[in-house]
Amino acid sequence: MATSQDLAAVEAEPSIAPLAVSLGDPAGIGPEVIAKAWAIRSAHRLPPFFAIGDRRSVEAVWDGPIAQISRPSEATAAFEEALPLLQVDDPGDIEPGVPNLAGARCALDAVEMAVGLARSSAASGLVTGPVAKSQLYAIGFRHPGQTEFVAERCGVAAENVAMMMVGPDLRTVPVTIHKPLARVPESLTTELIVSRARTVVRGLIRDFGVARPRLAVAGLNPHAGESGAMGREELDIIAPAIAQLRDDGFDVSGSLPPDTMFHPAARATYDVAICMYHDQALIPLKTLYFDSGVNMTLGLPVLRTSPDHGTAFGIAGRGEANPRAMIAAISLAGQCARTRLLAQAL
Secondary structure (H helix, E strand, O other), rough: OOOOHHHHHOOOOOOHHHHHHHHEOOOOOOHHHHHHHHHHOOOOOOOOEEEEEEEHHHHHOOOOOOOEEEEHHHHHHHHHOOOEEOOOOOOOOOOOOOHHHHHHHHHHHHHHHHHHHHOOOOOOOOOEOOHHHHHHOOOOOOOHHHHHHHHHOOOOOOOEEEEEEEOEEEEEEEEOOOOHHHHHHHHHHHHHHHHHHHHHHHHHHHOOOOOOOEEEEEEHHHHHOOOOOOOOHHHHHHHHHHHHHHOOOOOOEEEEEEOOOOOOHHOOOOOEEEEEEEHHHHHHHHHOOOOOOOEEEEEOOOOEEOOOOOHHHHHHOOOOOHHHHHHHOOOOOOOOHHHHHHHHHO
């Protein structure tokens, strides 16, 4: 077992690379919350990071110091005095709250650069700022979201990754992601549940140091189907998945009525809740931790986190954006990077 001395040694290890943080849509709140996170970095003990995007999008909403760098290796030295920034393509005129297609291209190029730097180990992981899917779709983006895009760039099939929402005492994973509610039952399969769960177990062991993760599996229907009276998905799809996972040696409970899974006593009984669809996973997390929730992608060869909020164009440029979720995303990525490094060292 790792000791406190081991952890201290890893935290001081100079080979830990800074995190790459894409600014997101330059017209959204990404540039503001990233700059605010840097401004209070010491209070939150944030690891060194550098922004990727257009410098002017930060200058439009913040008057703090910026150190334009040419390579990630320059970020750590610059971090104490200024926000390090790698410039990408010029998105043209920038007006906070007014997105455009050039800005969407800039945001996409920043994510692509961040993935490449993380894969090459020039960055210890990537944190992605919020983007507007409608703008991305208009420039030819064909992925449901950044999660699937990052997975493809890492050479990992979408079904082999898991989107995990993380709060201080709650982790949730949707089995089906970004599916219309009417299509969830037809999209849900035993194989998909098993695949997601296996990815989650590996991620909790590798990135969080949880030796034997406890999984709680939600039902799809009210009362978890009430033994088939309110739907058969629990009997025909979910139960066989749970049986397979138990045969694999995993600690799994369920299927559980979703409306009884998220009160404090219930949350203490598991390490992650495996949910059947998007809102089933995100509503409890956002209800409890709306300003500090983190979206983390498991199953990738690189670390990737993101604040659990959107571009918020309506408040962009007003100085009102709350940086807590971005701070949490950067902090979590740093913690997981240290956990991986410690595991490699032991």
